[in-house]
Amino acid sequence: MIWLIxxxxxxxxxxxxxxxxxxxxxxxxxxxxxxxxxxxxxxYAKGDxxxxxFFILSWFWTRIFGxxxxxxxxxxxxxxxxxxxxxxxxxxxxxxxKLGWLCALLLxxxxxxxxxxxxxxxxxxxxxxxxxxxxxxxxxIKKEKLNILLLILANLLxxxxxxxxxxxxxxQFILLLTLKQKEILKRWLLALLSAxxxxxxxxxxxxxxxxxxxxxxxxxxxWKLIVGGFDLKTVPLTFVKFIIxxxxxxxxxxxGLMLLPVxxxxxxxxxxxxxxxxxxMRKLILYWLxxxxxxxxxxxxxVPIYSYFRLLxxxxxxxxxxxxxxxxxxxxxxxxxxxxxxxxxxxSVSVYLFNPAFQRDDWRGxxxxxxxxxxxxxxxxxxxxxxxxxxxxxxAINAKGALKNFPATDVSDIVDLENFxxxxxxxxxxxxxIHISDPRRLVQKRLTDLNYQEVEIKNFNGVGFVYHYxx
Numbered sequence: 475m476i477w478l479i480x481x482x483x484x485x486x487x488x489x490x491x492x493x494x495x496x497x498x499x500x501x502x503x504x505x506x507x508x509x510x511x512x513x514x515x516x517x518y519a520k521g522d523x524x525x526x527x528f529f530i531l532s533w534f535w536t537r538i539f540g541x542x543x544x545x546x547x548x549x550x551x552x553x554x555x556x557x558x559x560x561x562x563x564x565x566x567x568x569x570x571x572k573l574g575w576l577c578a579l580l581l582x583x584x585x586x587x588x589x590x591x592x593x594x595x596x597x598x599x600x601x602x603x604x605x606x607x608x609x610x611x612x613x614x615i616k617k618e619k620l621n622i623l624l625l626i627l628a629n630l631l632x633x634x635x636x637x638x639x640x641x642x643x644x645x646q647f648i649l650l651l652t653l654k655q656k657e658i659l660k661r662w663l664l665a666l667l668s669a670x671x672x673x674x675x676x677x678x679x680x681x682x683x684x685x686x687x688x689x690x691x692x693x694x695x696x697w698k699l700i701v702g703g704f705d706l707k708t709v710p711l712t713f714v715k716f717i718i719x720x721x722x723x724x725x726x727x728x729x730g731l732m733l734l735p736v737x738x739x740x741x742x743x744x745x746x747x748x749x750x751x752x753x754x755m756r757k758l759i760l761y762w763l764x765x766x767x768x769x770x771x772x773x774x775x776x777v778p779i780y781s782y783f784r785l786l787x788x789x790x791x792x793x794x795x796x797x798x799x800x801x802x803x804x805x806x807x808x809x810x811x812x813x814x815x816x817x818x819x820x821x822s823v824s825v826y827l828f829n830p831a832f833q834r835d836d837w838r839g840x841x842x843x844x845x846x847x848x849x850x851x852x853x854x855x856x857x858x859x860x861x862x863x864x865x866x867x868x869x870a871i872n873a874k875g876a877l878k879n880f881p882a883t884d885v886s887d888i889v890d891l892e893n894f895x896x897x898x899x900x901x902x903x904x905x906x907x908i909h910i911s912d913p914r915r916l917v918q919k920r921l922t923d924l925n926y927q928e929v930e931i932k933n934f935n936g937v938g939f940v941y942h943y944x945x
Contacts, residue, residue: 475575476562483558483582487551487591489827492543494838496936499594500862502529503546506536520682525673527634528596541865546594553598554591558582560605561790565797567612568755576797580815581790585719585822590786593834597786600636604787607632608762611646615658615754622665629669638784641766649761653754687777708774709767712782713737716792718822721832736818743799743811750798763791835936837862840904843932843940844871850900853891855908855917856880863904876903882912888920901926901943908938 495503505518514533515526522529531549539545558581565574581587590597607628613620632639643666650659714733717740723729751759766788774780800811826832841863844852852873854860857880859873867873874894879887895901903917918928921943930942 476559476578479562479575479578479582480555480558483555484551486583486823486827487554487588490833491547491551491592493592493830493833494836495543495546495594495862495865496835496837497860497862499546499834500837500860500865502532502594503536503541504861504865505529506533507541509533516679519679520686523683523687524596524636525634526676526679527631528599530634531599532594547592550591550593550595550598553602554587557587557598557602557605557790560602560609561793564605564609564612564790565794567609567616568751568759568794569798569801573794573797573801576800576812577790577794580797580819581793583816583819583823584716584789584793585721585819585826586715586783586786587789588823589720589826590783596636597783600632600639601787601789603628603631603635604639604642605790607642608758608790611662612755612758614662615650615653615655615758617658622661625662625665626668626672629666630672633669633673636784636787638766638770638779639787641769642762642787644769645761645765648765649754649757652757708780708782709771712767712785713740715782716789717818719826721822721825739811739814739818740796743815744792744795745799746802747795747798747800750802751795759791759794763788763795831935833935835862836934837937838866840934840937840940841866841871843934844902847900847902850902851895853901853903853917855903855905855912860906876917877911880911882914882916885916885920888916891920891924895924898945900945903941903943904937905939905941906937 502522505514505522509518511530511533514529519526519529532546535549536546539548558578561581562574562578565571565577587601590601607625610620610625610628614625629643632642646662650662714737717736718733723732748756748760766785770780770785796815800808800815803811830836844850844867849872852859852871853876854863854873855877856875857877858875859867863871863873874889876889876891877887878889882888901921903921908915918941924945926943926945928941929944932940932942934940
């Protein structure tokens with residue numbers, strides 16, 4: 475049964491796997507080609523606030539399998555499948571094979587898990603690392619036979635995946651304090667400290683990352699809203715995204731009315747799931763789900779780290795409670811609730827997989843369009859061209875960053891467009907991230923001053939507007 479679920483999960487995750495790369499994916503994949511191995515983890519990593527695990531993997535993987543969209547995302551697919559297998563094992567440990575199968579099934583078709591199982595970033599890796607760790611942790615607190623080296627390796631995997639995933643350790647520590655089992659606590663601390671010793675070489679680079687992040691945060695205050703700024707909608711949004719993934723609807727009122735009954739259904743199942751799981755295992759799942767959210771919320775008041783996708787590693791806990799809630803009912807109601815959950819997940823997954831409007835930024839479409847525009851110049855609202863553009867254009871398009879300084883505050887921050895643009899040359903201006911780099915739209919004003927007129931606007935999914943100017 476579990477192998478059939480894993481096969482279905484694999485097939486789903488291969489659909490639309492070759493969709494266009496977005497900014498962070500392209501930055502990472504081009505870095506693997508432009509940096510040496512040492513440079514990847516000492517220089518590149520300073521500007522990408524994550525531990526080294528995914529950078530190391532990407533560097534080796536791309537040299538073996540290439541940098542096509544599909545190739546670079548396969549590791550995340552694999553991480554996703556391993557996570558499904560370990561949630562099955564965890565469900566068996568918690569209650570029964572029936573719970574294990576149901577947990578695996580629900581995670582296999584969960585829209586958010588599918589989305590990040592298809593992204594060439596570290597979030598699927600972090601979810602896998604925590605899922606393995608939790609399974610071993612259960613064996614530890616149940617006093618089952620456990621090779622401590624496995625727990626050390628699982629801890630090291632978490633430490634190498636994503637900083638926010640570290641919040642699983644306080645959750646486990648608090649649980650162990652409530653259990654009042656000194657011997658178990660000692661073994662757990664030994665495994666964690668041993669893993670930390672192996673990872674201590676990373677501390678100087680981590681401190682450099684903090685410095686780079688502090689400078690960026692001070693210079694670009696709007697960037698906080700993208701990388702993880704906290705507001706009152708953040709936690710409810712996490713709950714919603716755990717159910718329907720990345721899809722949305724333009725009319726927020728209709729969107730909210732549609733989600734209200736769905737949210738009530740899942741909240742009810744969560745409550746029933748909490749009652750279904752007994753004793754210390756109930757505490758474990760609740761702490762796994764809630765403590766990272768609380769810690770991320772508190773820290774985000776100072777450092778912007780809270781984004782729902784960075785909490786992907788608590789999604790299995792959410793799934794376990796939903797699955798447990800379904801099993802809490804008698805046969806007819808059980809199948810009724812399961813059918814509702816399956817319909818919601820399958821609908822949401824289908825919208826994402828088969829509607830490009832809900833997929834990643836369409837940089838491939840932008841480049842394919844611009845390649846048909848002859849000798850037109852392309853300008854970016856940045857200090858240079860952007861990695862996803864470079865990935866697809868491969869130097870075949872005359873493009874330039876329109877800003878000397880980032881963000882632009884006055885006309886002196888704009889490059890000398892008169893010397894860059896030839897007489898009568900058409901211009902395409904890509905507005906991507908304009909609210910951060912050029913909120914006053916100074917580049918557009920400068921083009922107008924040079925007697926350029928806007929004649930057409932094209933909209934590309936995720937990238938935004940591309941403005942066509944002629945003189």
